[in-house]
Amino acid sequence: MREPENITEMKQIIEAALLTAGQPLSLDDLLKLFAGRMERATLRMLLDELKQDWEGKTLELTQVATGYRFQAKPELSAFIARLHPERQPKYSRAVMETLAIIAYRQPVTRGDIEQIRGVTVNPNVMRQLIERDWIDVVGQREVPGRPSLYATTKHFLDDLNLRSLAELPPFEDFAQSEIPLDS
Amino acid sequence: MLITTSEIKINGEALYELPHDLYIPPDALEVYLESFEGPLDLLLYLIRKNNLDILDIPMADLTVQYMQYVEKMKAIKLELAADYLLMSAMLIEIKSRMLLPKPAEIEDEDDPRAELVRRLMEYEAIKLAAKNLDEMPKVGEEFQVADAYYQHIADIKPPEVSVDELVEAWRNVLKRAKLNSHHKLGRAELSVREHMSLVLRRLQTDGMCEFSQLFDFETGGLPKLVVNFLAILELAKEGLIKITQQAAFSTIYLQVSHAE
Numbered sequence: 508m509r510e511p512e513n514i515t516e517m518k519q520i521i522e523a524a525l526l527t528a529g530q531p532l533s534l535d536d537l538l539k540l541f542a543g544r545m546e547r548a549t550l551r552m553l554l555d556e557l558k559q560d561w562e563g564k565t566l567e568l569t570q571v572a573t574g575y576r577f578q579a580k581p582e583l584s585a586f587i588a589r590l591h592p593e594r595q596p597k598y599s600r601a602v603m604e605t606l607a608i609i610a611y612r613q614p615v616t617r618g619d620i621e622q623i624r625g626v627t628v629n630p631n632v633m634r635q636l637i638e639r640d641w642i643d644v645v646g647q648r649e650v651p652g653r654p655s656l657y658a659t660t661k662h663f664l665d666d667l668n669l670r671s672l673a674e675l676p677p678f679e680d681f682a683q684s685e686i687p688l689d690s
Numbered sequence: 691m692l693i694t695t696s697e698i699k700i701n702g703e704a705l706y707e708l709p710h711d712l713y714i715p716p717d718a719l720e721v722y723l724e725s726f727e728g729p730l731d732l733l734l735y736l737i738r739k740n741n742l743d744i745l746d747i748p749m750a751d752l753t754v755q756y757m758q759y760v761e762k763m764k765a766i767k768l769e770l771a772a773d774y775l776l777m778s779a780m781l782i783e784i785k786s787r788m789l790l791p792k793p794a795e796i797e798d799e800d801d802p803r804a805e806l807v808r809r810l811m812e813y814e815a816i817k818l819a820a821k822n823l824d825e826m827p828k829v830g831e832e833f834q835v836a837d838a839y840y841q842h843i844a845d846i847k848p849p850e851v852s853v854d855e856l857v858e859a860w861r862n863v864l865k866r867a868k869l870n871s872h873h874k875l876g877r878a879e880l881s882v883r884e885h886m887s888l889v890l891r892r893l894q895t896d897g898m899c900e901f902s903q904l905f906d907f908e909t910g911g912l913p914k915l916v917v918n919f920l921a922i923l924e925l926a927k928e929g930l931i932k933i934t935q936q937a938a939f940s941t942i943y944l945q946v947s948h949a950e
Contacts, residue, residue, distance in 0.1 A: 527840040603823055
């Protein structure tokens, strides 16, 4: 094995690693490819170049929460989806509302979720989100009963193609017209 | 909620025609309520769809309806009933505080409906945020992650061996072999008898042969040569061949001895 000598060879190594990873690779992961002979800044520059190299191709290099990954162009995904006709079952409104509360109000306890939704949280709802690895427990609130505090995971961001929670539309966008107290 | 025309009043006016999306046959009640995510959701629906004023919610009727609902739900989903019951209690509390005259010293008390409105609006925003999350493109649906195949070759480094170690290992093998060595009687791999036949056949065909011609130096190696020589000696001993030499160091000839 010969260490890469030029930019082209380095980019080829990064490209092959990303294409075969099947999951995002972080900068630290990618640095391992060069056994300590690569600067972070250089790596970032190479990733930028790689991204440009792939423009107009079938795959695109994207940055998500846990790192970089190649993914099919969105316009091609609809065709690829035909290979897997059994689509993921839709989550119930209870699940999605719980997820939205955790995403926008994290870290939250079940009590917080119940307060906002006005109904008791079905344990099944939390289980579904935990099994999907979209939420997890990040600590306990120091009140009687020490309830668990839930937050969204990086995997959740990866699955929604986001780099950070800041990329979610701001919560204020969802505010509707004021409910008048005096009519 | 059991909604009948006699019970519905919006802004003091009795509603004789129910909006289509609000009319529920009593036996469809459970199905109808299941489409709401709880009392906040239901209240929000009533307020937004019918411009229902929180202040003008007919509390007495509402309570009756809630109680009927709770009765019905007792058998099915008690926990859900509790949520609705709590909401009705809250609405009644608000209503009663609105009706009572405020003592002068707490004139600047917050509107009792403010907290409910805050909660309703927060819930409404969450509802929309949830819908938005649901519609966002997701991996495995709208996004396909590249996952090309590669031949995984584990990078296992073989342990290094020096010449000295190898020599030492060989010495140990020899040492152990000596300790365990037995005198073995093995079956001769090369048969003298077989070579006797070969030599004899050769002499039968060729008549007289030079001694050296009977040895094949190309193949077989030393053991074969030795066995071949033994075969010749054996043949001579048994008187089957005649070996002749004219003078010392001259060519030795062999031939089949014939009965005299």
